[in-house]
Amino acid sequence: MTILEVQCVEKIYTTRFGGNHVQALSNVSFTVEHGEYVAIMGESGSGKTTLLNILAALDKPTKGDIILEGKPLSTIKEKEMTSFRRDNLGFVFQDFNLLDTFSLKDNIFLPLVLSGKKAQTMERRLQPIAEKLGIKQLLNKYPYEVSGGQKQRAAVARALITNPKLILADEPTGALDSRSSDSLLKVFNDINQEGQTIIMVTHSTKAASHAGRVLFIKDGEVFHQIYRGNSSNDEMYQKISDTLTLLLTTGGDRNE
């Protein structure tokens, strides 16, 4: 069953004074099935964050539409959208977006508070996630008191705590050392096994090799995709690096 359908999405940014136009996405189409684990790769500035923002309805496409569980996002009202996003989507931001005024714990609780959950329920849900992400000792600290990687893990915990159907993660391992990124990827694998859908933007081949499918974006378009099929993580790793090399060379070709 399809959870997400991206139809010919185009995004053009107009700079503040209307002078310059930046084409971040030109024509992106793909679908994601329930329970899939998709990684998106591409050069810096190729439009990955833009795409993810549009998927989460944080931004509107200039053209095209997103169909989430059979419902075009363009038809959902602003007010319904927020609660929909809260209940169905978990978003890990590239720049964390943690609030300085809240302790990590309260930052993680934020979406649950917004949907009116009880304090005990929140505590109960927090414990296993904090344990898995290794931030149990840090819960009472404030964002300016912890490291970048610790912030990133807190941001991941905030996205996971609502048990969303779809998780959108923008470089969730970007600030992590290999051990913590391993444990984070394990968490992602586990929840994916439990049936949650994950779309993850990443620069790391290793992270991408955990996914069931990898999409490559270049110049605002889906350039290529590879499926895992029955291959192991290592084989997947190999496929991805091959594609990346290819991507680079053809990129070089095009630039000529």
Place this chain on the structure above:
Amino acid sequence: MNSMFYAHLAVQGMRKNGKIYLPYILTSVGIVMMYYIVSYLTYSKSLYNMTGGRDMQMILSWGTGVIAVFSFIFLLYTNSFVMRRRKKEFGLYNILGMGKKNIASILIWETLITFSSSIIAGLGLGILLSKLSELCTAKMLGENISLGFTIEKQAIINSILLFGAVFLLILLNSLRQIHTSKPIELLHSDKSGEKPPKAKWFLAFIGLIILGIAYYISCTIRDPMSALLMFFVAVIMVIVATYILFTVGSVTLCKMLQKNKRYYYKTEHFVSISSMSYRMKRNGASLASICILSTMVLVMISSTLCLYIGKEDSIHNRYPREIAMETYSIDEQYTNAVKGVSEKIVENHNLNIDNLLYYNCLPVAGTLGGSIMKIENTGDYSKLTQLYVFTIDEYNRLMNKNETLENDEIIMYTNKSDYMYHEFTIDGFQSLKIKEQVDEFNKDIVNDSSALSVPVVFIFVSDVEQLNKIYDFQLKQYGDNASLFKNYYGFNLNCEDNEETAIFDEIRYEISNLQSKDENFPSVKTDSVIYNRESFYSMFGGIFFLGILLSVVFIFAAVLIMYYKQITEGYEDADKFEIMQKVGMTKQEIKKSINSQVLTVFFAPLITAGIHTGFAFPILLKLLRLFGLCNTSLLIGITAGSFAVFAIFYVLVYKITSISYYKIVSKQ
């Protein structure tokens, strides 16, 4: 060239932070203007030449002192908001390789620009409005003035010197902050939350004790003179206590609410409580300042307005009759002469003596401890008491009674409510039995005497012989400083003011004639309400005027604090609410949570100001007694009225500033 570069950076920085800088500059313009106007009035020649103008100038020169001190504190305070926002920028410059010296030159430029623009605009506005304020004062003094336009050089020089010094100090303070902090601290100065103060229970306890003592002083003070002394002590104690309690209180409240999981983890409360505790100290200080300024405004407006409205009352208490002669003797030979002169002159004018009041008495000062009055100078001024001795015949005549007394008996009337003895002993003279302590005596006499700032005791003795004995006794005790008998003869007239002053002048002339003919003739004090009214008006008018001026300054300050609070918090919260929206908070929920923040804290200062004013009430009442005003219901009415008007104003300002908060937060 180089310095122009820094000037350019300074201008750019100020422009970019216009929302913060503009009110700061406007504040200093306003304060300079106020200072110039008040200082202008104290130097103004035309005011000096008005009747009562000199009293007024004296009161106003006191006001310039208050404004000077206040402007320093307040500008320093508003500047701290500005600095808080600028620090991040400076930190960035610092990291990108700009030395602290260069940052200092930017700061110097900024201060120069702020200083010169506020001096130029402030003095300009001040000069424009000074004539208007002169007209207002003249109106209060009941005079007309010519419509010339004058500038007081001295006032201009004073303003420039004062504000030059104020801005220099502010600059030094900012330089110190830049100098002592590390670049990374500058960069993150708006990120880190405030640490709660240590030992807060102890602090809270101290705060409560100080406040309790201040309230106690206000409630228990007996006589106006010590009220005057203790008033300022109490004011300072209340200010200190308010700062402590608001700071500790807001911290404790936040912690308590955060602990209460059910309450804290609710959409409406979650955001507001966390941001409150994030900036709890600043919050506490702002709220305390708002509270103190509000209290000052309320106290000043209600007491000075009360004086101004009650001035006729006060004149009447001080001068129960329009024309009055006090002859310092009870020898009928002289008292009848004074009486005869007055009656004859009034008759010559074809008028009748109205509302006549006359009496003989002996005023004696002493110290009263328990039931024992010492007629000697003990140096213990806290027990100083004024004794008035009348004969029982005078009492009977004045009160329409028919009492008789034995030789060692008296009837007593006193405003000291705690006199509960059955006898009254004049130390070294005689112990007198109190036959009755009455609770009423002639109101005019009592009011006149209570204008004195000490407790008063009236005793009515058996006969003239007893009166003379007391007179002789105090003569022996005090010698040259002994009191004289007093004969009061006062009346009203039903005629125009100028005829009344003419009659008064004639009486005065005739009496001095009598005195020059007979060298034993006692001295006579003559009083006319019309002559005294002017100086009363100018004094009360001056006090009221100053009250209004200072209230305007303080209200202005309170409004600015509210504005700054909302604006700076708006900027801090804007990013936060953006993230909230990303995580799934709707616009309505944002609005709701803003409202929750408001209800929890914003009205605390108003309520506390109300309580402070309520407790200030007893001491104010005593202070007003110094001016001969004892109209309790007038003061209650005016205080309640001012509070109501002020509360409406407060809510309005709140609404307006919170709109600008919402605008910033929602990035409209």
